[in-house]
Amino acid sequence: MGIRTLVTLLVVALGVIAVLATQEAYSLFMPGLLQGAVLTVEIAVLGSLLAIVMGVLAALARMYGPAPLRWLATVYVEIFRGTSALVQLFWLFFVLPQFGVTLNAFLVAVLALGLNVGAYGSEVVRGAIQSVARGQWEASTALNMSRPQMLRRIILPQAFVAMIPPWGNLLIELLKSTALVSLITLSDLAFKAQQMNQNTFKTIPIFTLVLLMYLAMSLVLTIGMRLLERRASLGLARGRAA
Amino acid sequence: MIWDWAFAFEILPVLARAAIVSIEATLIGFALAASLGLVLAVVRIAVPWTGWTISVLVELIRSTPLLIQIFFLYFVFPKFGVVLDAFTAGVLAIGIHYAAYCSEVYRAGFDNIHRGQWEASIALNLSSWTTFRDIIIPQAIPPIVPALGNYLVALFKETPLLSAIAVLELMQTAKIIGSETFRYTEPTTLVGLFFLAMSLVSAALIRSLERLLNRRTMR
Amino acid sequence: MTEQPMVRFDNVSKRYGALTVLDGLNLEIAHGEKVSIIGPSGSGKTTVLRMLMTLETINDGVIWVEGQPLTHMERNGKLVPADLAHIRKIRAKIGMVFQSFNLFPHMTAMQNCIEAPITVLGMKRADAEARAADLLDMVGLSEKKDHYPSQLSGGQQQRVAIARACAMRPKIMLFDEVTSALDPELVGEVLEVIRKLGREHDLTMLMVTHQMGFAKEFSDRVCFFHAGKICEQGPPNELFGAPKNERTRQFLHAVLEAG
Numbered sequence: 208m209g210i211r212t213l214v215t216l217l218v219v220a221l222g223v224i225a226v227l228a229t230q231e232a233y234s235l236f237m238p239g240l241l242q243g244a245v246l247t248v249e250i251a252v253l254g255s256l257l258a259i260v261m262g263v264l265a266a267l268a269r270m271y272g273p274a275p276l277r278w279l280a281t282v283y284v285e286i287f288r289g290t291s292a293l294v295q296l297f298w299l300f301f302v303l304p305q306f307g308v309t310l311n312a313f314l315v316a317v318l319a320l321g322l323n324v325g326a327y328g329s330e331v332v333r334g335a336i337q338s339v340a341r342g343q344w345e346a347s348t349a350l351n352m353s354r355p356q357m358l359r360r361i362i363l364p365q366a367f368v369a370m371i372p373p374w375g376n377l378l379i380e381l382l383k384s385t386a387l388v389s390l391i392t393l394s395d396l397a398f399k400a401q402q403m404n405q406n407t408f409k410t411i412p413i414f415t416l417v418l419l420m421y422l423a424m425s426l427v428l429t430i431g432m433r434l435l436e437r438r439a440s441l442g443l444a445r446g447r448a449a
Numbered sequence: 450m451i452w453d454w455a456f457a458f459e460i461l462p463v464l465a466r467a468a469i470v471s472i473e474a475t476l477i478g479f480a481l482a483a484s485l486g487l488v489l490a491v492v493r494i495a496v497p498w499t500g501w502t503i504s505v506l507v508e509l510i511r512s513t514p515l516l517i518q519i520f521f522l523y524f525v526f527p528k529f530g531v532v533l534d535a536f537t538a539g540v541l542a543i544g545i546h547y548a549a550y551c552s553e554v555y556r557a558g559f560d561n562i563h564r565g566q567w568e569a570s571i572a573l574n575l576s577s578w579t580t581f582r583d584i585i586i587p588q589a590i591p592p593i594v595p596a597l598g599n600y601l602v603a604l605f606k607e608t609p610l611l612s613a614i615a616v617l618e619l620m621q622t623a624k625i626i627g628s629e630t631f632r633y634t635e636p637t638t639l640v641g642l643f644f645l646a647m648s649l650v651s652a653a654l655i656r657s658l659e660r661l662l663n664r665r666t667m668r
Numbered sequence: 669m670t671e672q673p674m675v676r677f678d679n680v681s682k683r684y685g686a687l688t689v690l691d692g693l694n695l696e697i698a699h700g701e702k703v704s705i706i707g708p709s710g711s712g713k714t715t716v717l718r719m720l721m722t723l724e725t726i727n728d729g730v731i732w733v734e735g736q737p738l739t740h741m742e743r744n745g746k747l748v749p750a751d752l753a754h755i756r757k758i759r760a761k762i763g764m765v766f767q768s769f770n771l772f773p774h775m776t777a778m779q780n781c782i783e784a785p786i787t788v789l790g791m792k793r794a795d796a797e798a799r800a801a802d803l804l805d806m807v808g809l810s811e812k813k814d815h816y817p818s819q820l821s822g823g824q825q826q827r828v829a830i831a832r833a834c835a836m837r838p839k840i841m842l843f844d845e846v847t848s849a850l851d852p853e854l855v856g857e858v859l860e861v862i863r864k865l866g867r868e869h870d871l872t873m874l875m876v877t878h879q880m881g882f883a884k885e886f887s888d889r890v891c892f893f894h895a896g897k898i899c900e901q902g903p904p905n906e907l908f909g910a911p912k913n914e915r916t917r918q919f920l921h922a923v924l925e926a927g
Contacts, residue, residue: 208504216508289648290641293609293620298641301633305451345723346770346829350784350836351760360783364774379512386514390613397516410524418513418521425512 210433217426224419233412236403240413243399244420250316250395251382251424257321258381259374262328270333271354280329287326293387295319300391316388324381331373335366368439375432379425386421396420457635460626464639467622474540474618475605481544482604483597486551487586493552494559495577503552510549516610518542523614539611547604554596558589591662598655602648609640619643672735674699674840674872675720680729682715689715691896692729702866702873704883704904707893708919713876716893717842720874721764722755733758733840760788763838767845769825771817777804777828778813781835789836796835803831806868807861823854827861834865841865843875855879862886880923884908892916 227233261283268280287295296319300312310318339362347357389398400417404410493503510518523538533541562585570580609620623636673696682690690712697703705713718724720731722739730747731738740747741754750758772780781800785791791799804813807827817825826846833841843862847855859882866873866886877883883890884904891901892913900913911917 208508216505285649286641286645289645289652291606291609291620291644293612294637294641294644297620297624297633298637301627302637305634340770342766342768342770343772345721345764346766346772347784348723348759349721349762349764349766349833349842351756351788352784353756353788356787360787361772365772383512383514386516387610389516397514397520400517401520404520404524410521410528414517414521414525417517418509421513421517422509429512 210430213426213430213433217423217430220419220423220426224416224423227412227416227419232409233416236409236413236416239399239403240396240416240420243394243396244424246394247382247385247396248424250313250320250385250388250393251378253317254320254324254381254385255378257317258324258328258377261322261325262332262374265325265329266332266336267358269329270336271358283322284326284329287323288330292319292323292384293390295323296387296391312388312391312393315391316385316393320381320384320388323384324377327377327380328374331370331377332366334373335369336362338369339365368436371432371436371439375429375436378428378432382424382428383421451634452638453632453635456630456632457639460636461639463626464619464622464636464643467617467619468643470536470616471605471608471618474536474543474608474611474616475601478540478543478547478608479601479604481540482547482551482600485544485548487555489548489552490555490559491581493556495581507549507552510546515542515546515607516613518546519610519614535611535614535616539614539616543604543607543610547600550600551597554593554600555589557596558593559585561592562588594662595655595659598651598658602651602655605647605651606644671698673697673732674701674734675874676732677716678730678732680719680731681727682712682719682724683727689896690719693896693898695891695898697872697874700870700872701889702887703875704887704890705874705876705893706878706880706883706890706919707899711893712896713893714844717764717844717874717876720840721762721842722759733761760836761839762842763833763836763840764842764844765826765829765833765846767848769817769822769829769849771825771829771832773817776814776816777809777820777831780817780828781832784832785835800831800835803834804828806834806864807831808857821854822850823857826850826858830858830861830865834869838871840872840874843873843877845876845878847877847879859886878923880908880920892919894919 228237265280265284268276269284272280296315299310299315299319303310303315336358343361343365344357347361352361385395386397388395389401392398394402396417400413403413407413489503489507493500519539519542522542523533523535526533526538566584566588567580570584575584608618611618612621612624615621619640623633623640626636627633675695675697677693677695680690680693681688693716695716705716707713715724719726720733720738726739730740736758737747737750738758739750739755741750742748771777772783775783778797778800781803782791782793782796785796785799786793801810801813804810807830809824809827809831812820812824812828817828820828830846846862847858850858859879862873862875862882863886865871875883875887887904889901890904890907892899892907892911892915894915900907900911900916907916908920911920
């Protein structure tokens, strides 16, 4: 979908929310849902930051680290990609305390989602690094650069552009996965929705609002990533056609 | 004691029965996703004016959490007088959610078919239905099988969400064992290991399938 | 003091699985010598340059640069595979220009030329820029210094690549089919820069080329490669004028016929 269509959709979604919020059947749910949405955004933002850091670190460790670090990174990636996000969330929440580590639910949420998406992200980073033309490595070698210098100055800046679209998809997945934290007692948007639904049985208004809110958040993220991609590829290929 | 082997073996049969429910949900959900996704992709090409509606629909489904969609279907159907049991509602939600993803995979597959194939079919005066059935789909499907396989695995890993509406699949069973015995370590870890094993096996299967398909198209 | 060869290949072999690309290569290149390597494709000529640039590992033998082993180092009087620090120390004497330019697309011509001097040699930015400006002037691209590679023609890109390699002040320059990817009308400007480089700088040059005319006029020595071996070598007048080997004759006949 083009960026213009996405912006139109976002405006429509926000408009519908605004109109519904003036209706009596909907308005009483708004304060609670907005409260939940704030927590959702907090978890999504912190989780995304952790995911990006973990993704880059794990990819670099797997590609260039010494053997023990490489194994550690591989085990991390396989475990977090191979099991379910909800299982990871429950494991950190219910099982970790039995090993004497008790984290609060918020921290567990950020940790589980960040580690989960970071594992997928490491594959994205790896793929993007490998997609940089071999000639770039060779030219850097011929200029006698060290491995870290090549990565930092030559390879990563070029890989960055290739990484943006798949990272965009992963961060959308992360945003959607925040709904799972409602199952470990956090009052995010999904939790509020379910709680209100159980109390009032007004399923349709509640879930319409909630779906629209998630849609708006996803669209903001998608549009942001598109703009970032456009800017980054402009910087890389300034006048590539010229 | 952190890990109790005796307890782990004791709960293994219960978890194994629950695993069957998880696998059932996966297979039915994926069958739904794969066929509904194909329908969406074909309709979009065969009936051009639906294109915009379908992309907005796909965007809506993919931009909102599956968990919310599960809740929504489970609670909204009774409003219209249709009472679905938790398993059916949950699998339906999973199937629809992944149909959105699958339809994009099919679409990419169709886009990769050379335009000449469409033109040759028109020149032979084939109907658009015959063109799809005999010309396009047989060429489009093999290259996208690995991508569909990845979604099958992804879908499988989302079945624990069904625990939120109390379907007795693996995660829910593990939670019940945990709340009854106050031991979460063994059931949760075993569930994790089960998913890990299944994922690793399916990843290997998809890889060899990919090699097989590559070899076939190379010829 | 005896004159040390600049580069010496001592019985060097390179294999890919069962395929032998280079078979016991022996080759010495003197200080300041200009050597051209010609031969049919697949004869291993590019591999010679890539091994010297350490882009390829070698399976057998030793490569010496100014009397020091490149991919090996001496320990207790024996040669063992070199560590990266040693390789980087020796590699600093060598620069390379590639067939496909390999400029960094996210950097301007100037940035391409100062990147390695700053990060690898630790030069101050101002000094590196002054040096790069001189070199871009030498290759005739002063006014293009702020252009990105995508805004330059192939010939201009290749000239920037030559300036970039020179900025590291190598003693040995390797040219790997540097005009093969260029449109015919752009070949001349690149060859002119190489000529100038040969005249004005104290460089040992080793080039793989298909430009027979240039090889004849520019080099002190021409090596004809065939099937992983040097089949014949000698001064360009002799090799082109009166080739002794039958394969050399056939190759030159085919190439000159086509040209």
